[in-house]
Amino acid sequence: MVDLRSTKPAVDLRSDTVTRPSAGMRQAMASAEVGDDVFADDPTVNALEARVAGLFGHEAALFAPSGSMANQIALQLVTPRAGELLAGADAHVVTYELGAAGAIGGISTRTWPAVGASLDVGQIASMIRPQGYPSLPTRAIAVEQTHNLGGGTVIPLATLRTLREISDKSGLLMHCDGARIWHAHVADGVPLHEYGALFDTLSVCLSKGLGAPVGSLVVGSAARIAEARVIRKRMGGGMRQVGILAAAGDYALTHNVSRLAEDHARARRLAEALSKFNVVNPEEVRTNLVPIDLTGTSIDAPTLAAEAAKRDVHVAAMLPHLVRVVFHLDVDDNGLDQATTVLTEILDQSR
Secondary structure, three states: OOOOOOOOOOEEOOOOOOOOOOHHHHHHHHOOOOOOHHHOOOHHHHHHHHHHHHHOOOOEEEEEOOHHHHHHHHHHHHOOOOOEEEEEOOOHHHHOOOOHHHHOOOOEEEEEOOOOOOOOHHHHHHHOOOOOOOOOOEEEEEEEOOEOOOOOEOOOHHHHHHHHHHHHHHOOEEEEEEOOHHHHHHHHOOOHHHHHOOOOEEEEEOOOOOOOOOOEEEEEOHHHHHHHHHHHHHOOOOOOOOHHHHHHHHHHHHHOOOOHHHHHHHHHHHHHHHHHHOOOOHHHOOOOEEEEEOOOOOOOHHHHHHHHHHOOEEOEEEEOOEEEEEOOOOOOHHHHHHHHHHHHHHHHHOO
């Protein structure tokens, strides 16, 4: 059999979205039973939606082609047009979705300072504008679990529970951008249904870490997901025989969740190896992301990424002085060793 993944770069650590479907996943896709999902009669999609809803203790879920679309559908479910959403300043829904909340959903966003998983719930509470306030009232809060620009950090369950109490007292709804919530689940051992109980809507991704080629889901009540189906169609996300993609997601959930611990361990090992350069704190690396902070060094992020790419190690320059390294199921111990050697050499030479 021809290896359809053989053209990939030697070690690609830019994101956990760069994975290629395994042979088993491709077989599941090829044999998937399909229907027309716009008519809600694709059995493989329906089964995946029911499975994911059950994992999070909710009534229903809806398959979407991307995490950004899933987020934007969910935000429209919890925040009415001209309503206000509170989120972190570096949240994906604010930073990496091209203003979609305002452009598509008519949602106004206001942010608290970028602190990753270290949420100051008191500060968030102080930002809430009540109904009847002489300016725009707050309608919902969004958090990110795990936190991308926070370096894959995990918001503690106790913090989320406190935030939920605050939102309930203020009559607000809560959304979780759970693109990598699987990593938080594995890192902290928190059951998925406990996360689900804290949020009115969640978006969860199948192509980050779990290895599916595409797909995310919106999770919520039956009534909200019925509304979500309309919003998805309006946004151009209605698809036909999408069971082929849903089968990949189902395979990923079955085979690739528990193994995320391997990615976490490799990320920690890289962080420990690079800690001598004072660019990363290994104690803060708990999932599959390694943030390399080059502030105070003589090299910037684009230069380090370019130099590493010349040696077949691909990393992402996220900010002028921040490089992100992401471990995933297509990087084994040999890949870790190669990345460690290359990044160590570059940082050594830049001293």
